[in-house]
Amino acid sequence: MKTQQTAHPKLFIGIDIHKRSWKVHCSTELFCGKSFSMSSDPEQLLNYVTKHFPGHEVSVAYEAGCCGYHAHRCFEGYGWRSLVVNPADIHRKGKEKHTKTDKIDAQLISRELKDGRLESIVVPDIEREELRSLFRRRNDLVKDFRRIKSYIKMQLLYFGIKEAEEFDNDHWSHRYRNWLDDMVFKHPTAKATLESRMRSFRFVDQELRDVSTQLRRYCKVHYKKDYMLLRSIPGVGGIVACGILCELGDLRRFNSVKHLAGYVGLAPGVHQSGNNYKVMGITPRAHRLIRSYFVEASWQAIRADPVMQAYYRKHTGKNVKSIIIKVARKLLSRTLAVIKTEIPYTIGVIE
Numbered sequence: 001m002k003t004q005q006t007a008h009p010k011l012f013i014g015i016d017i018h019k020r021s022w023k024v025h026c027s028t029e030l031f032c033g034k035s036f037s038m039s040s041d042p043e044q045l046l047n048y049v050t051k052h053f054p055g056h057e058v059s060v061a062y063e064a065g066c067c068g069y070h071a072h073r074c075f076e077g078y079g080w081r082s083l084v085v086n087p088a089d090i091h092r093k094g095k096e097k098h099t100k101t102d103k104i105d106a107q108l109i110s111r112e113l114k115d116g117r118l119e120s121i122v123v124p125d126i127e128r129e130e131l132r133s134l135f136r137r138r139n140d141l142v143k144d145f146r147r148i149k150s151y152i153k154m155q156l157l158y159f160g161i162k163e164a165e166e167f168d169n170d171h172w173s174h175r176y177r178n179w180l181d182d183m184v185f186k187h188p189t190a191k192a193t194l195e196s197r198m199r200s201f202r203f204v205d206q207e208l209r210d211v212s213t214q215l216r217r218y219c220k221v222h223y224k225k226d227y228m229l230l231r232s233i234p235g236v237g238g239i240v241a242c243g244i245l246c247e248l249g250d251l252r253r254f255n256s257v258k259h260l261a262g263y264v265g266l267a268p269g270v271h272q273s274g275n276n277y278k279v280m281g282i283t284p285r286a287h288r289l290i291r292s293y294f295v296e297a298s299w300q301a302i303r304a305d306p307v308m309q310a311y312y313r314k315h316t317g318k319n320v321k322s323i324i325i326k327v328a329r330k331l332l333s334r335t336l337a338v339i340k341t342e343i344p345y346t347i348g349v350i351e
Helices: 042-052 070-077 102-115 126-158 174-181 188-222 224-231 238-247 257-264 288-304 306-314 320-341
Strands: 010-017 021-028 034-039 057-063 081-085 268-273 276-282
Touching: 010 042, 010 102, 021 042, 021 102, 034 042, 034 102, 042 070, 057 070, 057 102, 070 081, 126 188, 126 238, 174 188, 188 224, 188 238, 224 238, 224 320, 238 288, 257 288, 257 320, 288 306, 288 320, 306 320
Parallel strands: 010 057, 057 081
Antiparallel strands: 010 021, 021 034, 268 276
């Protein structure tokens, strides 16, 4: 009597990806596996698998990081099951938390993949990924803009130059910029320093304006429906709407408010043991930029929407920071409802 194999053997590959080299660990259902190093070339891994594991059903996983999703798309193109995982989701036993090497990381990913305990993050399509790069470029420019302004303020403070009261704020008017341009020092070197910093300031300022305009224009043209729905929400301006579209993608993919709040980081941490139950505050695992956007938008929402203002006042007496987080969670819930129902936000609606 002949026996016939009814299923393909399975191969599980864990990869610790770096710029120039990969540490790879291959295992199957029958043996623990083998670790080796290779260049950062998906084609080379395909050739290795084809030669040593022909006919296997391949699953591969690696940690999300600076190398992006190029390897993931190549693996899927080979017909493999590919996962890009959050490093925090990879379980480590007690002693494994104190020992970390590339080889161990690859082995852990392969083990967790084999045991079926890994879930992939949502990999954006190429269009949204490239749009996200423009949004993150804007964030880099914002940081540079603030840093240069701090350097200029630092130079004034260092040399004991006092500003007029009307200029002592974060908004740099044209009068203030002209005042900086006309400033006179005892020696030309300090003036040269200030002029250099002002050139950098004006360059970054113009770049920030140009990139912001390009970002808003693209979202308004290619994601017009969701963009206009988000703009109807009080506190959500053009840049915040672009940030939600770029970083969160299509909000319809979230099954519930709880799912979305956990992703953004507006979900409470809880510690319960026996009869002891303690709320630990918002979880540290979050998309920090989008969470900050919703917190800032909440301050505007309680000024524009009487329902949100009433919700804020209902908690008066508690810590202000805790209250605004509650408002941000409620605003997040309404944002999800606006996108899923495709009905613009209406001021004053209770439910």
